[in-house]
Each structure stands twice: as structure tokens, then as C-alpha cells.
Amino acid sequence: MVDFVQNLISGVAVGCIYALAALGFVLIYKSSRVINFANGQFIAIGAFMAYALAVWGKLPVLLAALLAMLLTAGLGFLVERVFLRRLVGQPIISVIMVTIGLASVLDGLMYLTPFGSGNFTFPQFLPQGGLSLGGVSVSYPQLLAIGFTAIFLVLFGWFFQRSVLGVSMRAVADDQMAAMSVGVSVQRVFALAWAVAGLTAAAAGIVVGMVSGLNQDGLIAIGLAVFPAVILGGLDSVPGAVVGGIIIGVLQSFSTAYLDGLFSQIGLVGGGSQYVMPFVVLLVMLWFKPHGLFGTEEIERV
Amino acid sequence: MRPEDLGNILLEVNNIEVVYKDIIQVLRGVSLKVPEGQITALLGPNGAGKTTTLRAISGLLVPEDGKVVSGSILYRGENIANKPPEQIVLKGIVQVPEGRRVFKHLTVEENLRVGAVTRRDGAKVREDLERIYHYFPKLALIRTRLAGYCSGGEQQMLAIGRALLANPKLLLLDEPSLGLAPLLVREIFDIVAQINAEEGVTVLVVEQNARVALSVAHYGYIMESGRIALEGTREYLETNPDVKEFYLGVAKSGGRKSFKDVKSYRRRKRFM
Amino acid sequence: MQLKVERVSLNFGGVKALSEVSLEVAQGELVSVIGPNGAGKTSLLNCISGFYHPSAGKITFEGHDLTHASPHQVTKFGIARAFQNIELFTGMSVLENLLMARHTFGHYNLLDNILIYGRAMRVGVENRRFCEEIIDFMELEPYRKALVGDLPYGVRKRVEVARALALSPKLLLLDEPMAGMTLEEKEDMVRFILDIRAERGTTIILIEHDLGVVMDISDRVYVLDFGQVIASGLPEEVSQNPRVQEAYVGVDHAV
Amino acid sequence: QGRTVNLLWSGAVTGPTSDVGGPYGAGVEDYCRYANEQKLIPNVTLNCTVRDDQYQNPNTQRIFEEALDRAKPAIYLGYSTGAMLQLKPLINEVKMPTIPASAHIGLIDPPNNQYMFLPVSSYSEQVVALMEYINRTTKNAKIALVINPSPFGRAVVDHARRAAQRLGQTIVDVREVGSGNLDNTALLRALDAAGAQFIIHQNVAGPVANILKDAQRLGLNRKIRQMGAVYTGGSDLIRLAGEAAEGFLWASSYYTLDENAPGINLQKQLAQKYNRSADILNSTNYTAGMLAAAIAVEAMRRAGQRFNGRIDNETVYQALIGMNGPNAFKPGFAVSTKAGIEIDFTRSEQTGAEGLRVLEARGGKFVPVTEPFTSALFRQVRNP
């Protein structure tokens, strides 16, 4: 039982990191129907910036983290301005491909810094260890991830349901032309979406940095891990991103705990089911509930 | 009578030419004037360029990759040709797009609130929302329904209500009767007339349904393949024999002619 | 009866789009369906053409059960439709749009296709000839090679009808083919519809809001309101029906 | 000055495992420069080509074949397990002496293995040696393997299984873990539940560091002893895992930076001379690159000497397989078990430094806890 609870809690903690990473992704999809394949790069850049500011710039960690989030938001804004804006109205494959190209460009840019190869540990500002309760333990960075996610969830929820800007963001996703007709600045909406996406990606990156250290490949891989989470939750749902992220985190934790043994029994050597189960679930989900748990279904009337 | 005689000229379109995608020229020198506080109708067959004219005024050529390449559009004396749509909305010109174009995944009320996105007077918005519900009581009943599941008439009301929330001085309506049942067409035009009368909102309405459009308009233009072919007051147009035959469907004999008797050859319109 | 719709019901969540709608159409008839917006007219067409499946009731066409058939199966029985909100292949020319409708005519398999020889070639030429005839019939010659996406609305509506005709249907379903047209264009469309019936003997179900058109050319009229048939019969009968007047036409009759 | 002889290295300077490939390539590069400056090969200019294949096999293959067409290198320094396994038949066909960075035992196992030379003991031997080391103190130990999800990681599994059988140990589980492992609670608990007393890693430093940190947090670091093969440990691991690395056991054939060995001294000197960062200087992979280059240069020198200045793949091969007994090579990068012998190869024995030590992380440093030894058991389980 303790085992089960522990695995659950650890899964939730990891899931919250996915959730953070997924939020920015969902935001972009929600406003512009773009799947952002450069999300992982945003995560990495945010984390590296925080590291650079804290370690080389000798800033207090919290300040460095905050600055890095803002800078990454700026990067998101810039990316939208320079690249995405020119593609409004192009077929969706072009836009997806641009984010893929962008991912590669950002990779290249990272190689221009010392972060391109090698591993870095984030300066420790939380105490070692973590909370322990009846044999169940959570590390402080993990608690931070959970806290961050909760805050963002509430903020985003309010933003999209209540604020005029949030509602018009959804409107833009529905029908750009109609949104323009009542004076929504579509360009401003997109720029904002990308900026906020950068911000949350950086938050995710910083948390990852604290949990497990910085490594370009590892950080970028989180960008990939987000896909099953958002499909599960629904590509355009904020609560979906969080729930999906957490489910995937728990799924991975449970796969490692309970499934690996089964896999080796059917002749697949080496376990590691946590790497594949999210994608299996993704496929199953696509079949049985194509729009995820909370995604909006396309309203199609002929 | 000229439009000037009906009131101040709020909007003046001077000889504009519009080109789509840098190659397709649609408007070839369109000029028209919209008198303030009046309803002006713009009629014409499919493909004449009515929608394009409205888009040129409201700035919505942008998403269609179109441009005003010559001529000017003066709104209260200021040239607004090729300005971005959000600026034009701020000046008080709001277009209700053709085909309703409501935000399908937003509720009715959210749709309306998006209409107020450019406004800074939050308190007044609540008030206006109630006013819209007063004009369109049906919308009040379905405020939480997703707009995508509303019927055509409800969507059209919603689209107009949404535009009204942006506080327009000049409302551009593009074929509000499209796909609506007769009862609703009547209802919507009555409401438009009512809004015009009560609030003094100037309206420029594009319509195929000439009969109903002319029933509320004060002045009208008829457009054929990118040009204005005919203009005049309602009375003038309603009595013009060509308009009667081609747009109102009045047979030479005076009564409504039957569709069963349509002739199978094309006649030339005299004013073309 | 060629088409029989028997006590068909259709629900969307809480919304009852259709409740126990029955309708019969005989071979060669031109039947109109009218009713206010949201009455369920399009939903009824969708049930017949296989886009929706009724939750209760039965639809048969020449003895084939359509209740659970999908659109492409329905097409094979000889039913074609034109859509209310134009559903053309926007990236293709008018001709290509019509050729699409010949998909199921003339059989050849994937291998024939890849080898393009003999059978595939013959079928292709035959279909092309057929489509050219329809283009001719619908007076679309000037637009044959034009991209559908760039055409004016009225012409696109006509292409819709032409494409449906290219399916060589026995029953043609037209959903507001005249919406958004000027009087003159409506007259043209009416002429096409009457010609289709006269020359091909096609059965037609027409949804239209313009009562003038409906009353003038229909053999019979059904009136839907809130998903129910509230009246049916000859045009004159229906137009005199007070319920219809109240629900649909309104006071100002002459729109 | 005289003729030019070519040496080719291609590896992942960027892309996956670039944290290994970067310093490794730097080591090769720096040693070559040094060799030219010191004129280690008389009358010959050494032309070292260091190329980035980004861990992509087609790149490796192209770079290699291009070299065969043009530069005709006398020796080839390879890199990744995947590409090396793939190129094996071609390497054998063109008779190109090859020193890979990967110590996958399959590279020097038949077929097509004639021209492959591992500078140090194989991954499999390192793991088996660790198992023997365990056996010194704990009998019938229960061991879990945590490996990289790639041919590189999987290289050791079979040998470890066979060794366990001989030693009376149990392999309770084999798990694949790659980089970006955010949380290892479930893994560690599962291994703990399976009764594992030891975890042996065959991986790169990143994932291992994360597992160590989680083990410490969960209080499992006392209960389960962790250890790993050559690419798991070193300064990288200490930097990443901090104090959680304490007690980690590392099997490696290389000297550490704190030891006074000729190779290590050279390494320090070159790093300074060529302006290498501290991270590179401290990296074992830098040492490894230097060792590979040193062997190559030495083989070329000897080939020139023995064959009248004819330095090509054939003579270098001869030089390599003659590098034994009194002719063994002793650059001082790796430990040795036999006096005077560090690197030796014969026609059938294609491992260089067979000796290895177990080192333990203590106070932020790896210190040797055994003398250099070779695993006798590995030789028994290598080919069943």
C-alpha cells in the first residue's frame, strides 16, 4: 500500500512537470491550431537561461528563474513575430513544419553556448531531501513542480473562462476572420500565446533542472513526452493538459513499478515500459475518445 | 435626390479598386456614399463585389490577401483604406461577416463578450449586453448554449448582436437574410430598422433579397461586376422597371410572376 | 413509393432534431420541405443521405434499407445531394469536382490504376464524356478549368448541383440551392431543376426558404417545425394552413 | 616535412552522447597536434581529421567511405556501438585497423572482427569484474542491472547473466533507463522490492546521477549499493550527483586525474596548452580519446620504422598486432596488470589494457579501492 501511494505521488510530481510543459503547448494550439514541436527547445532554453543567470550571473536563484521565464516569454514572442506571423493562412502542415524547423534552429543556437553538450546541475536553493510522511516521500523540487502547476492551472482557468482577452483568444481559434471583424487583434493574440507558452515552458525547464539536472537531450525529450499528455487531456483544454500530464506521470511510474515484469515475460527484454506506455495509451485514446478527456469536439454540420 | 440630401455623409468610398492575391481584380472603381443615421442598401448579383466592398471598408481584406490598390475610403473625412481591421473597429465601423461566422465553440454570451473586446468601459458593456438581449430576446434564453449548435436565425442574431456590442457608429451587414426563413428575415430586418431608428446607428447592408432590403433602406446602390450600375432612393429604385423586373420579380403585368414560367433564355439588363 | 421515411427520430444530446417524421416520395416527384430555421430539414436530409443515423424509425429507398448506411453506400443506391453550406473540393477545378462524383462508375482496381492501361483508360474517358455533358447542361462551360475556390458563390451553388447530377442519381436532394441568390439567379436555378426532372426523370427533394419558388414548382410540400411534420400536401393546401402561416410565413406573406 | 599520413576519427561531437563525444574528440585532436609538434612519427606529418557524425550511422558510413576514397587513412578511430557494429563487415573487407570508442565486446567477437581493437577492457568485462568485486564481500548477492536503452547498454546483459550463474548470484531484474529520467522512485522501489542489494549500471552519467539522487532521497542509498561501467562514472557523475554519488563504485581502466601517471600529466599539460575547459580536462572521456590517439600514433610510428616508412592500413595493422610482450605500449593513460605492459594486442587478442580497477566515490573524488586486475571469470563466460 505504501508502495502504491509512493508510486502514485511520484507519478503525480513528474506529471506536474509534464503538465507545466503541456500548458504552453495547449495555449498555442488553443489560439492558433498550431502544434508546437519546438516546445522541448523552449523548455531547454528556459532552463539554461535560469542556470546562466544564477550561476554565471550570480543572481539569486528565484530572481534568475523569474528573469529566465520572462526572457523565454520574450523569445516566444520573437518567434511568433519573426516566423509564425508570416505563415498565417498557410496550410497546417507548413506551420507544423516551421515549428520543427524552428526546433532545429534553436538546437543549433544552443550549440553555440556551452550548454550544447554536457550536463549541468542547477544550484540548490531548496533544502536537500524532502517531505516524508508514513514512508511516502516527496522531494522539495517535486513539491515545487506541484505548486507551480496548481498556480498556473488556476491562473489559466481564470484567464480563459473569465477574462475578455482569454475568451477572444478562444474566439480567434474558432474563426480568425470573424474575430478580426469585431476588432480582435489576431496578431496580438498569437504573440501573447507564444509569449505565455515560452513562460510556462521555462517554468517547466527550471523545475526539471531542480529535479534532475540539465541536459539538452533530456530537456528536449520532455517536449516529446508532452504529446501523450495533451492527447489524453484534449489538445485544447487547460485542465486537460494538467490532468493528462498527471495521468501520464502516474502511468509511467506505475509502468515501471508493475508492468516491466510482465513485458519481460512476453519476451520483450529490458522493461522500460514507461517509455512506450504513454504512446500506447495515446493510440488507444485516439481510438476511443479522439478528442481526449476534455478537448472540444469539432462542431461539424453539413 | 443624392445621398447628401439624406444627411451628413459618414462614409465616402471614392473610386476604389480592389485586387485579391495581387492578381484578381474585383472592384473596378466603386464609389458610394453612406449618409449618417440612415440605412443604405447595396444590391447586386453574385460575384458583383458587394462583399469585397464591405471588406475594403472594414479592413477585412487582410485575411483574404486582398488590397485596395487605388481610390480612397473616407470615414468622417479620414482615409481608412488598408488600415488594419482592429483600428477600424475602434473608429466605430463594424462588419457582420457573410455567412454568420459565429464562434462555434463559444457560448452565446461569450460570443457577445468577444464583441466588446475593444472596449474599455467595462460597466457599460454589461448594460449593453442587456440591451442586446432586449432586442433579441431569443438570445437571452440560450445564453449558455454553444453557438455552433444554434439554428441559422439564432446565429444571425448573434452575429449582429456581437457586432453591436462593439459600439458601432456604422454597421456593415453582409447578407443577413442568407439561409433564413421568411419569418426570421422579416424579424431581423425589423430589428435592424429599430436599432437604426432608436440608436441612430448608420447601416450599410448588402443583400440579395432586394425586396426586404429596400423595405427598410433609405437609399440604395446596385452593383454589377465591380461597378456601381444604379443608385437612388428607395422610392426611385422601387419604381425603376429594371429593378422591378430583375430584383423584385414583378412581372410586366404588375403581379408576381410565377417561377414556372421562367423563360429559358437570358435577357440583357438594360443598364449593363 | 420510391423513398419511404417512417417515423424517424433523431436526438443530439437533449435536442430533438427530428421526432417521428414520416415522408414518402414517389418516383419522379418534386417534393419540397419547408420550415423555420432549426426545424430539422437538413437533419432529415442528413438521415436520408447517411450522414446521420436516426435513433428510431426506418428509411428505405427502392427497397434498400438506408437507416444505418453510410453516405458512400447511400450514393450507390442512386441518391445524390447538394449541401446547404457548399461542400466542394475547393482545391480542384469544376471539371475535377465532377469527375470525383464518377468515382464509383466503371470498375477498375488499384493495379489497373497503377498500370493505367486498357480498362482504367476506357473508364476514364467514358466518365470524362459524361461530366462534360453535365457541364454543358448546367451551363458551366466558362468555368470548366477554374478552381472552385475562386468562383462566386452563385456559381459554386450551381457546381454543387452539377456534381450531384454527375452521380447519375435517381433521387436528388437539394438543400437550399437558391439561398443567397438574386431573383434572376433563382430563376436560372429553377429552370435547371425543372429541366433535370423533365429530361432525366429524377425524383427531387428540395429544401427552400423562398416560398414563391416552393409554391410554384413543387408537386407536394412537407412542413417541418421543431422536428415534426406539421403539415403536408399540395402547395395550395399547405399555404392555406394556419399553423404553417403562424410558424413559418409570418404576417408579411410576400417575401 | 616529409609525407603526410592520415588518421580519421568520427564521432558524436553534437547530438546524442555528445557529452562523451565532445571530450573524446578533443582528446584525439589534442594528442594529434601534440604528436605533430613533437614529431612523434619521424619524417611524417600526421593529418588528423576529426569529424562530427552526430551519432548518425549514415554520416559515419559516408565519412568512412569518403576517407577510403580520398585520404586513405592508415587507421580509423571510430565511435558509437551502433555504427561500429554496422560497419564491421566493411572494415574487415577493406582491412582497416579500427579503434572504436565503444567497448562493446561484439566488436571484437567474430565474425568480421579481425581489424577491431579495443583500447581498454570491454563493457562486459567491466560489469563482470564488478560482480566479482561484489562477490568478495557478499556471497549470493542479488543484483539488478540498469542499462541504457540502446545496443550500447544491452551489450552486457548476457555476460552478466552467465557470470551471475557461475558466482551464485541472482540477476533480479534488468531495466532500461535513458536520459531525462525525471523520477526514479518507482524503479528503485521495484528493485528494492525484488530484493536487489546491488545495482550495476551500464549507461552514461546523466541517468545514473538522477538515480543516485533519488536513492539518497528515498533512503535507499544505504540499502542498495550502486556501481557502473566506464561511461557511468568520472567527474561528470560527481558533478551531477553531488554527495549522492558517495560510495558509487566505478569500473575503469583509466588513471584518474589525481594520479601521477605519465599520460595523465600529459593530458593536463595539453589541456592547458590548447585552452581546454576544466570540464574537458577533468573528463575521463578526454583521457580515453587521448589513449586511442596515442595507440594509433604509436602504431603508425612503429609501422614506419618497421616497413621503411610505409605507413598504411596494412603496416599499421601489423604494428598493432605486434604490440605485445616487450613491444607492448605504455603511454600511461590506463592501468596495467603486468609489469611494463599497458596496451598489448595480438592477432587474436584485441583488447588493449586488460586491467581495470574498481574505484569508489569518496569526498567528491573517485579513489581506487582495488589493485588493477583482470576478470578471469569474464574469460570463461565470454564465449559459452
Place this chain on the structure above:
Amino acid sequence: MRNPWAQTGNYRTSYVQDTTIFANYREIVSVVLLLVGLCILPLFLERSQVLVLNFILIYAIAVLGLNITTGYAGLISVGQAAFMGVGAYTVALSAPSLPFWLTIPLGGFTAAIIGFIVGIPSLRVKHLYLVLATLAFQEIFVWVVGRSPALAQGAAIPVEMRNFLGLEIGFRNHNYFWYYVILFVLVLMVMAWRNLLRGKYGRALIAVRDNDRAADAMGMDPGRTKLMAFALGAFYGGVAGGLLAYMQRAVVVEEFTLSRSVALLAMAIVGGLGTVVGSLLGPAFIEFLRLYVERLSEWMKSNAFIQSITPAGVDVASALLPLSFGLVIVLFLIFEPRGLYNWWRLLRSYFRTWPFRY
């Protein structure tokens, strides 16, 4: 057009003309010349240069397939490399017992079957959701191969063919031999591709992309069409993978990962989606880009001045490849979304009307 008789005959011939691949003799001649050129090209090239060509042509086959699935049917796939993998592993397992002219098509068919299965979610989901289904397949493929002892867990499985009809194949002629095999297969695949898209099955692909509801109403089963698109695209991928297995002499799972899939998609786009010419130009462009950027970065590394101005720990040279790869994709999409194909078209029309401007 009032006289149907006169017109019909005319249409008939014009349609047959439409059906032929080439519009005129000039095109036939240029295609023949191109083929002859490709046939004699290796005579002027080194082994390793032929190797580069081989990769390009193999990728071209895979990209042709992608151009069916993505270019025509509009089903974006980031799993094409995995289909190549299916083909390659089929070849690896059957090569010891079957000749290559059987194993390669077999690889294609196996991939087609898997493609069919992978396409099943397309019956329910559309657009972007489908991208993720192919992503899932790509990841699952690599994972399963990595855990399967029967497939060497992803490590090299040798695929050797040392002899063909008495011709000894070794290092000397390996690349040349496979060049001609690949070229032959490519020509076949191009012809099939062109024919496919001129017939009703090809048209159905486009219809489904454009408007699948309308396609449904036209009697096409959108589900079946999408599955066919997946299967056909995968077939091309499988054949390409099979060729790659022989050409590389071994099958390694690392060849068939997500990054390769992405690169194939990039090739398709840079070349120009949905065109044969683009399917050839795209891979060529990307591979030559890789080659020359590599040269450039090597030059930078050997250039003392550049080295002296780059800060320590920064590797400008290594950054160049991802940077340029990404930039090329982005710039193409922004400035030339129709890809290299369009350049080729413009160039061609320039020559056709030379010396006049239009």
C-alpha cells in the same frame, strides 16, 4: 459549346491526351536524357559519392511514399522512417533465404500491412490528432525493436549479398551495384506514382484531403481511402528501407528513428509537396546541404582566425548543421512554400521561352 457531337469527340481525344504522362515530345526527350544521365553518372564518381547518391535515391523513394500519405491525402505522418524500418527488418530476416528481388517487395508489402494498421485511427481522428498517431507508431516501433531479441534488440543484423548472377559484389562495386538497383526501383516507383495519381484512386486521395464529407457523399469511402493512403505510403517506405538494408550491409534501429522521419518530411516540403520532381530535389538538397555544411564547419575548425574569435567551450562549427537544416526548412516555408519544385518549374519555363522573358 452548343453542339455536343462535335465537342464530345474533341474531348475524348483531349482526355486521352490529358492521360498521357508527358505533354509533348520535348518532355519525353528530357526525361530520357535525365535517365541516361543518371545511368552514366556513377562512371564519373567515387565510391563514396555514389554512396551519397544512393542515400538520396533511397530517401527519394521514401519521400515519394510520404507524398502519397501527406502530400496527396493530407495525412501528416511523422512515422515514415518506422515504415522504412519495417521494410528493412523484413529484409534482414528474409535475406538469408530469399533473393533480393523478392525480399525488397516483401519488405514493401509488410510495411503496407503495418501502414494499414497504423492508419486505423485515421478512421476516427482528423488533422493534427493524426500526426500524433503516427508519432506514437514511430516511438512504439523503435521501442519494440529495441526489446526484441529476435531483432538483435536494435543492434546490427548483417544483410549480406556477395553475389548476383555470378557477379562478385564487394567493396569495389557494392555502391555501384546498388546504385543501379535503386535507380531501377525508383523509376518503377515513380511511374507507379504518376499513374496512381492520374486515376480514380489517386483522385480519391485528393478528394479526401480536400473535403472528406463531400468525398463520402461522392461514393468514396473516406476511411478506406485513408487506409489506402497509409498503406501505399508505407509500401514506398518499406521498399526504401529494404534497399537501405542491402546498401548499408546491416540493419540498425537507429536508422529509423523520429529524427529520420522528420528529415523525410522536411525533404518532402523543401522539394515541394506532392510532386515527383520535388521528391527527388528535396532529398538531394537536404543531403547536399548536410555535406556542404559539414565541409564548411570543418573549414571553420581548421581556420585559426575563426577559432581565435570563438569563445572557449563554444562549438560554432557543430552548431551549423542543425542551424542550417532548421533555417532551410523555415525559410522555404516562408518564402517558397511550393518548394524547390517551383524553382525548377520557373527555370524550365525560362528555358522554354528563352530568350524572351515570358
